[in-house]
Amino acid sequence: MSTQHQLRFGVFFQGVNSSTIWRSQASGSQTDFASFRQIAQTAERGLFSAFFLGEGLRLREHLGGIHELDVAGRPDAQTMLAALAAVTSRIGLVATQNTTYNDPADLARRLSSLDLISEGRAAWNIVTTHNAWTGANFRRGGYLEHHERYSHAEDFVRTVRQIWEGGPVHHRGNHYNVDYTGTVPVSAQHRPVLFQAGDSAEGRDFAARQTDVIFSAHVGLEDALEFRRDINARAARVGRAENSVKIMPGAEFIVAETPEAAEEKHHWVREHQIGPQQALAYLEQFWGTRLESVDPHGPLPEFDPVVEQSSVTRGSGFQGAKSLELAAAWRAEAKEKGQNIIEFVRSRSHRADHTFTGSYDQIAARLARYAELGAVDGFNITPWLIPTGLDDIVNHLVPRLQERGIYPEAYAGTLRENLGLSIDKTHEQRAQQAPLAEQEVS
Numbered sequence: 001m002s003t004q005h006q007l008r009f010g011v012f013f014q015g016v017n018s019s020t021i022w023r024s025q026a027s028g029s030q031t032d033f034a035s036f037r038q039i040a041q042t043a044e045r046g047l048f049s050a051f052f053l054g055e056g057l058r059l060r061e062h063l064g065g066i067h068e069l070d071v072a073g074r075p076d077a078q079t080m081l082a083a084l085a086a087v088t089s090r091i092g093l094v095a096t097q098n099t100t101y102n103d104p105a106d107l108a109r110r111l112s113s114l115d116l117i118s119e120g121r122a123a124w125n126i127v128t129t130h131n132a133w134t135g136a137n138f139r140r141g142g143y144l145e146h147h148e149r150y151s152h153a154e155d156f157v158r159t160v161r162q163i164w165e166g167g168p169v170h171h172r173g174n175h176y177n178v179d180y181t182g183t184v185p186v187s188a189q190h191r192p193v194l195f196q197a198g199d200s201a202e203g204r205d206f207a208a209r210q211t212d213v214i215f216s217a218h219v220g221l222e223d224a225l226e227f228r229r230d231i232n233a234r235a236a237r238v239g240r241a242e243n244s245v246k247i248m249p250g251a252e253f254i255v256a257e258t259p260e261a262a263e264e265k266h267h268w269v270r271e272h273q274i275g276p277q278q279a280l281a282y283l284e285q286f287w288g289t290r291l292e293s294v295d296p297h298g299p300l301p302e303f304d305p306v307v308e309q310s311s312v313t314r315g316s317g318f319q320g321a322k323s324l325e326l327a328a329a330w331r332a333e334a335k336e337k338g339q340n341i342i343e344f345v346r347s348r349s350h351r352a353d354h355t356f357t358g359s360y361d362q363i364a365a366r367l368a369r370y371a372e373l374g375a376v377d378g379f380n381i382t383p384w385l386i387p388t389g390l391d392d393i394v395n396h397l398v399p400r401l402q403e404r405g406i407y408p409e410a411y412a413g414t415l416r417e418n419l420g421l422s423i424d425k426t427h428e429q430r431a432q433q434a435p436l437a438e439q440e441v442s
């Protein structure tokens with residue numbers, strides 16, 4: 001089979017959330033370097049293309065205080081990746097960094113430094129950060145509306161690209177005026193690989209115009225195929241070749257030797273990801289009040305939320321939700337499905353089509369279908385246990401994928417090469433020069 005149909009894996013090390021189990025005897029630490037090193041080295045043993053870190057610049061809050069169940073340690077991604085560069089040698093190092101609060105010249109220099117010291121393994125996952133509350137950390141503060149954030153992102157990335165091309169830069173953009181002379185030589189892969197995560201129409205157009213890889217949320221086969229068609233259409237409109245924007249959805253894998261063992265594991269994972277306390281805390285975000293007197297093994301509260309909208313300090317998926325409407329709809333849904341609070345919150349937190357549960361052989365066969373149809377270029381795996389959560393995948397699933405010819409047998413070289421990417425000079429120039437009128441959302 002041609003390399004075009006190969007799948008690649010990345011590993012997405014998350015902070016504290018509802019998908020990684022931090023409260024088991026087997027759990028590592030979300031801040032100790034040892035956890036990061038072990039999982040990055042396991043991923044590298046499994047020939048993973050990328051080790052991926054998200055970005056969260058402020059602790060989430062709960063009912064006006066720090067969220068105790070969610071006290072997330074999230075060390076700065078670039079600092080962590082620089083340390084990992086010294087204890088790994090082939091795996092890509094992807095730093096999520098936002099274009100809303102950073103500064104292009106500064107970020108360009110730091111990312112190319114990572115690219116240089118890692119010998120061509122760095123990538124930047126471009127996000128705009130939609131949290132209303134993150135802005136309060138910064139000098140320029142405040143909150144930018146959606147369109148305004150993408151307008152910044154466009155100007156930001158154009159500035160960074162020019163800096164990475166080398167030579168003196170005199171950039172006059174809508175948001176950034178930068179006069180800069182590079183201080184870091186071009187790396188082995190020319191420039192860091194550009195990832196993007198953001199799913200709106202504007203985010204997709206931005207990705208199709210400016211980036212190499214999309215970290216998507218479209219995992220189920222039909223959904224992934226539809227997303228591929230959509231991105232190909234958007235990329236074609238800016239003159240890019242079919243499938244030149246790679247797509248790697250985030251996914252969870254619960255795999256074992258037999259289907260029965262995988263089901264048992266799945267049960268254990270779900271039990272440990274969201275327990276009674278986490279389930280109640282989830283509802284409290286929307287009810288706007290403590291629910292300690294509510295039985296998590298019983299139905300959703302009959303009384304209404306005390307707020308009109310959920311707080312903005314909780315983060316994505318929560319902010320500004322219309323609590324009264326949601327509460328009514330959820331009560332009805334849980335009742336219809338016969339779910340108690342824990343079951344309901346679990347079903348909302350973990351979409352079935354985002355998880356691959358099954359025996360190694362079953363999952364290898366399912367992934368072969370993705371490769372055959374070219375639905376995705378790989379998966380960004382979120383391990384449910386750190387630091388041992390990739391062991392089964394690396395030891396048992398990867399060899400089966402290699403046998404089927406849909407997974408690399410060796411590293412090809414730089415991150416760009418490992419992802420099968422090339423630099424299309426014509427497109428790079430076009431992306432830099434496209435007049436702003438062409439950037440309207442389609």
Ligand SMILES: Cc1cc2nc3c(=O)[nH]c(=O)nc-3n(C[C@H](O)[C@H](O)[C@H](O)COP(=O)(O)O)c2cc1C
Pocket residue numbers: 053054055056096098126127128129130146197198199200201202203204215216217250
């Ligand atoms: C798969 C995925 C991962 C993301 N990871 C982060 C992250 O780590 N930090 C962050 O600030 N935003 C993250 N975001 C959100 C981005 O800030 C994104 O810009 C936001 O969703 C707004 O863009 P959109 O309206 O186009 O979706 C992520 C989004 C997606 C889809």
